Amino acid sequence: GAVVSQHPSWVICKSGTSVKIECRSLDFQATTMFWYRQFPKQSLMLMATSNEGSKATYEQGVEKDKFLINHASLTLSTLTVTSAHPEDSSFYICSAPPGGQRGGEAFFGQGTRLTVV
Amino acid sequence: LAKTTQPISMDSYEGQEVNITCSHNNIATNDYITWYQQFPSQGPRFIIQGYKTKVTNEVASLFIPADRKSSTLSLPRVSLSDTAVYYCLVGALSSGTYKYIFGTGTRLKVLA
Numbered sequence: 683g684a685v686v687s688q689h690p691s692w693v694i695c696k697s698g699t700s701v702k703i704e705c706r707s708l709d710f711q712a713t714t715m716f717w718y719r720q721f722p723k724q725s726l727m728l729m730a731t732s733n734e735g736s737k738a739t740y741e742q743g744v745e746k747d748k749f750l751i752n753h754a755s756l757t758l759s760t761l762t763v764t765s766a767h768p769e770d771s772s773f774y775i776c777s778a779p780p781g782g783q784r785g786g787e788a789f790f791g792q793g794t795r796l797t798v799v
Numbered sequence: 800l801a802k803t804t805q806p807i808s809m810d811s812y813e814g815q816e817v818n819i820t821c822s823h824n825n826i827a828t829n830d831y832i833t834w835y836q837q838f839p840s841q842g843p844r845f846i847i848q849g850y851k852t853k854v855t856n857e858v859a860s861l862f863i864p865a866d867r868k869s870s871t872l873s874l875p876r877v878s879l880s881d882t883a884v885y886y887c888l889v890g891a892l893s894s895g896t897y898k899y900i901f902g903t904g905t906r907l908k909v910l911a
Binding site: 688714718725731777779787790 | 831833840841842843844845848886890896897898899900901902903904
């Protein structure tokens with residue numbers, strides 16, 4: 683099946699700094715990528731939809747100026763957590779949507795564990 | 800958007816069959832039902848998908864009644880390594896993109 687690669691798998695950063703997370707589709711082109719956030723013992727929460735060549739769309743309550751999303755090519759989407767704070771510590775996961783209009787297997791990255799100290 | 804409801808947690812013993820039921824009363828005509836498994840600190844992994852009746856693959860079976868308002872994931876003879884969170888997903892078509900909204904999931908604990 684298709685592979686989505688996420689990098690880094692974990693990162694520790696100081697409060698106030700910015701962190702970039704990359705999500706690559708390795709063997710297919712993805713015009714759309716989804717970014718999720720997951721806190722411990724909780725479900726995945728959809729943050730935003732990344733669209734190649736256009737602005738990302740954010741879910742309600744997600745600060746677009748804090749979570750910058752760039753989808754500059756058909757194989758790479760990035761999420762930058764700006765001015766990170768300890769409460770941003772979480773597990774971030776990207777995914778490429780199903781290929782068909784009726785659903786199907788979405789392809790998830792391995793996730794990135796962000797710890798802000 | 801179709802919402803899913805699952806039991807929060809389940810316990811089972813090794814070798815037993817585990818059935819996890821999910822309700823999705825507002826499922827749309829074209830929606831498929833997809834189940835994912837997630838281990839701690841990993842991305843979700845696809846298990847099975849179906850539209851109606853029964854689907855079986857090498858790891859699970861999926862039972863979907865005629866009204867499609869619910870579905871049951873069946874895991875035969877679970878082992879300790881099946882301890883994970885299982886998510887039932889019904890895709891939502893939004894702005895031309897098919898995306899998944901995750902519900903609470905079911906935390907399955909397999910005991911020795």
